[in-house]
Amino acid sequence: MADAPRRKPTLDEVAERAGVSRSAASRVLNNAPHVRRDKREAVQRAIRELDYVPDTTARALATSRRNAAALVISGETPSIFADPFFARVIVGASAALEEAGLHLMLCLAASDRSRRRLEELLRARGVDGVLLMAVRENDPVLHIAGGTELPVVFGGRPVGYEPPWYVDVDNVGGARRATEHLIGRGRSRVVMICGPLDSQVSRARHRGYREAMILAGLEPLPPEYGTFARPTGAAAMTGLLERHPDLDGVFAANDNMAADALRALREAGRTVPGDVAVVGFDDLDIAKITEPPLTTVHQPIEALGREMARLLVRLVAGEEPSSLILPTELVTRAST
Amino acid sequence: MADAPRRKPTLDEVAERAGVSRSAASRVLNNAPHVRRDKREAVQRAIRELDYVPDTTARALATSRRNAAALVISGETPSIFADPFFARVIVGASAALEEAGLHLMLCLAASDRSRRRLEELLRARGVDGVLLMAVRENDPVLHIAGGTELPVVFGGRPVGYEPPWYVDVDNVGGARRATEHLIGRGRSRVVMICGPLDSQVSRARHRGYREAMILAGLEPLPPEYGTFARPTGAAAMTGLLERHPDLDGVFAANDNMAADALRALREAGRTVPGDVAVVGFDDLDIAKITEPPLTTVHQPIEALGREMARLLVRLVAGEEPSSLILPTELVTRAST
C-alpha cells in the first residue's frame, strides 16, 4: 500500500511508472489488444502500486459515454413515489444497469423546476439514456422525452401516446383472469373499482374486466373510480354498495384500493368471501396482511425494472431491441 | 427556433456567432464579471439562437465538480429498500439537492458487487459527496465511507461508529414519550417489541422505553425482537403474550411490527385498546389503516432526507456545518 497520495494519480503517472506511453497504458486499462505481455503486466503493476482508478469524467468526455441512465418518475412525488411499486422497479432497474456498468440517476419529475432540470440533464448529455415511469396523459414530461435524441424506454404506456420503446405488464390479461376467477367462483354481480381515467393501467385493467364479463355473458357494470391511493378505495366501495346492494364480487384495480374495499365491506356488515369475493391487482405486501388475505394479480415488478434497463442498455449499444409485455399471474388467497 | 442541428453546438460556436472569444462566452455562461454589457447580450442571444446547453461532463472535468451526490442505501435491497421510509427520505433529499443544483445518483449497496461499484464511483470522483443510509454494525460500506476523501453524511448513526457528520431522528425521546403515553393511559405492564440489536435505531428506541419505565418507577421488561419487517411483529407479540399474559401495553419499535402485533393480539382474543394499548413508531401510512388506527411516533422523514442533503451541500461548499438531530412527535390514535 502506497502512503496516502495527496492527489489522485493520473494515467500519465501510471504510464511513466510502468515505463510506457500513456497510449499503451490506456490500452491496458481498456484491455485492448496491441500491448506486449511484459508491458501489460508492468502497467497493471503500476496501477496496483499507485492504487489508480481512472477518472469517470475524463473518460466520459473522451468517449462521450456517460455510463449513467436517468430513471425518471413523473407525477406528484409524495403520493406517487411512496408507492412501494417504484422501489421494486428501481431495485430491478438498478440491478440490470449495474450489470451493464451504468449508474442510476434518479429524477423525480414532479415540479416544473425538476422537469426543467431533467431537460437540461438530457440536453447537456448528463446521461446515456432514460427510463421513464408513471407518465400520464398529456404529461409535460412527454415533451421532454420527445425533445431528446437520447434513447427513452417507457415503463407502461401513457394514455394517448404510443412510446417507441416500452416495457409493460399484461394488465388486460391479468384483469381478465381476475374477473374470470370471480365468475368461476360463482359470482355474477361483479363490480369494479377502477383507477383514474387518465391512466393507461386503469384503462387496461378495466378493459380486461369488461372482456371477461362479456365473454361470460354477463353485463359489465359501470365502475366506481378511485385514485389508486389508500383512502379512495373505501369511498368507491361504499358507492358501489349503494348502487348495487346485491353485488357479490369486486375487482379492484390495485391492492391498496382492494384493501380499502375489504375494510368498507366489513364496516358495511358484509363478509368476505362469504357475501362478497374480492380480487386486487399488484400483489404487494399488503395483499398478504389484509383481513382476509387478498386474492390478487401478481405482476413482475422487479422484472419490469430489469427489462426496462436491459432494453435501454441495448438501445444505448446501438441495437434495435423491441418492446416487451410481461405476463401477470393470478394468486389465490382467502378473499375469494 | 433554429432547424434541428445535427450536432450539439459548443461554446466555441456560441462565441464565434457572438463575435467574442470563448473566454468571454464562458464568463457570460457563469455570469462572471468583466464582460461589457453589449457583448454579454450578444452572447446571450447566440446561446438562445443556437439553443446551446453547456456540456455537463466537460464542465465537470474542467472544474472538478460533478454536481451530483450519491445516495447510498445499504442493507439487503428487496426487504430494506421496499420500506416506504426510504422513498420519503429520497423525496426530501432530492428536493434539497435540486435546490443546490446537484443530481442524485442512487446506489443500492446490497451485494459485494454493488459495493465495489460504489467504491469505484467514489474513487473515480463520479460524485461530489455521499448520503449514506441504513448502515449497520460492521457494515462493509463503512469501510468504503472511511476510505474516501469525499464528504459523507450519514442518515442515522450505525452501532459502533460515530459518523463525522450525520442527521438523525430523536429516537430516544420519541420512544420515551411513547412509553410515557402508555403509562399515562394507566398501563403498567408495558412490554416492547424491539428491532434487531445491530441497529442503532432499535437500541435508541429501546433505551427510550427503558428510561420512561424507570422514570415512572416501573420495571422495564426484556423485549422480544423482530426484524422491523412485516411478518416478524406477530411472532414477537405471541412470545410476549406467553411470557407476560397480563401485559396491558405494547410499544413496538416500528409501525410494521405494531400492525403485526395488532393482528396477533386480535387473534389471541385481546381487544385494543381495551385489554392492551399499542403504540408504534414511524407514522407510516399503514398506521392510519390498521384496525384500530395506530398511535405512533411521527418522525420527519422527508426532513431527514432534506437536512442530510443540505448538510452535504454545505460540506461540498467547504463550510463546516454540524450534525443534526430532528425532533419526533407522538400522534395519538385509537390504539391507546
Added chain:
DNA sequence: TCCGGTTCTGGGAGCGCTTCCAATCACACC
C-alpha cells in the same frame, strides 16, 4: 540477407469547458 505482413508503440490531436495571465482599453485627473 531481404521482404511483406503483422503486431507494437508513442506522439499528438482532440473531447468541451474553465481559468490564469498578459495585454489592451476606457476614462478621469493632473
Added chain:
DNA sequence: GGTGTGATTGGAAGCGCTCCCAGAACCGGA
C-alpha cells in the same frame, strides 16, 4: 498630452482520458 487605475479581452494552458496514425519492431519465408 501624459499617466494611473481598474475594467475588459482573448490566447493558451490545462482537466484526464481516448484513439487515430505513422513509424518501429518483429517474424517467418524466400
